[in-house]
Amino acid sequence: xxxxxxxxxxxLQAFDDAAARVAALxxxxxxxxxxxxxxxxxxxxxxxxxxxxxxxxxALRRLPLDWSRVVVTLVDERLxxxxxxxxxxxxxxxxxxxxxxxxxxxxxxxxxxxLELEHCVQHANQGALLADVVLLGMGDDGHTASLFAGAGGIxxxxxxxxxxxxxxxxxxxxxxxxxxxxxxxxxxxPCLLLCIEGPAKRRVFDSAAGDTASRFPVARxxxxxxxxxxxxxxx
Numbered sequence: 001x002x003x004x005x006x007x008x009x010x011x012l013q014a015f016d017d018a019a020a021r022v023a024a025l026x027x028x029x030x031x032x033x034x035x036x037x038x039x040x041x042x043x044x045x046x047x048x049x050x051x052x053x054x055x056x057x058x059a060l061r062r063l064p065l066d067w068s069r070v071v072v073t074l075v076d077e078r079l080x081x082x083x084x085x086x087x088x089x090x091x092x093x094x095x096x097x098x099x100x101x102x103x104x105x106x107x108x109x110x111x112x113x114x115l116e117l118e119h120c121v122q123h124a125n126q127g128a129l130l131a132d133v134v135l136l137g138m139g140d141d142g143h144t145a146s147l148f149a150g151a152g153g154i155x156x157x158x159x160x161x162x163x164x165x166x167x168x169x170x171x172x173x174x175x176x177x178x179x180x181x182x183x184x185x186x187x188x189x190p191c192l193l194l195c196i197e198g199p200a201k202r203r204v205f206d207s208a209a210g211d212t213a214s215r216f217p218v219a220r221x222x223x224x225x226x227x228x229x230x231x232x233x234x235x
Contacts, residue, residue: 012205012231018055018197021234025195026059028230029133032191036132037069045104046131046181046189047096048075048145049088053137054095056195061101068103072096073129075136075186076146077109078176079117086176109166109179117168117177124166124179134181134189138196141173142204142216146180148173149215158183158220183220187227194218194231202233 015021036043109124152170165185208219
């Protein structure tokens with residue numbers, strides 16, 4: 001069953017349960033990456049962290065792709081060592097780079113030898129890749145990637161003139177300084193997918209979709225002309 005928020009320029013697909021949502025989203029990722037691999041030698045998949053994408057990672061890692069030609073990178077990362085419990089890189093290694101996807105190459109964002117925000121932002125930009133497929137989540141506060149309302153550095157992150165793909169962000173409502181793709185970098189992705197679950201996040205999404213002046217950072221993706229964002233939701 002599909003429907004769209006009344007004012008949103010983006011597409012939203014609603015599913016009866018999480019299993020159906022994960023299955024549909026994994027099919028889209030497969031088809032997009034397979035299409036890229038037919039045209040080029042390699043494809044780039046950028047993923048988000050947190051606990052929400054874990055079931056999706058488990059589905060993706062069994063996809064019948066030539067994973068040896070896929071580069072996995074991160075939408076955002078906390079300023080922690082790659083083996084830290086809060087590290088998105090650690091999460092991806094544990095839950096995505098298994099089974100068939102173990103053949104993929106992972107490009108992380110932090111320099112474990114020097115965990116300073118400015119240095120790690122520079123490090124991330126030096127290795128930055130233009131992603132073919134970007135997987136996003138959204139918090140109950142309307143943040144996506146590490147684009148938090150009111151965070152230190154958020155003005156630069158949301159500025160479409162920002163030349164850096166990755167920027168430093170310091171949230172006031174979440175632990176750890178962050179490295180995040182900027183709004184401009186997100187909008188450059190040809191396939192931008194947002195995965196959300198539950199009634200609370202649906203209310204936030206609909207609020208952001210229905211208000212061009214919304215305070216929720218996700219609204220910047222929803223209302224940008226030509227945004228490639230597609231949203232997958234289940235209760």
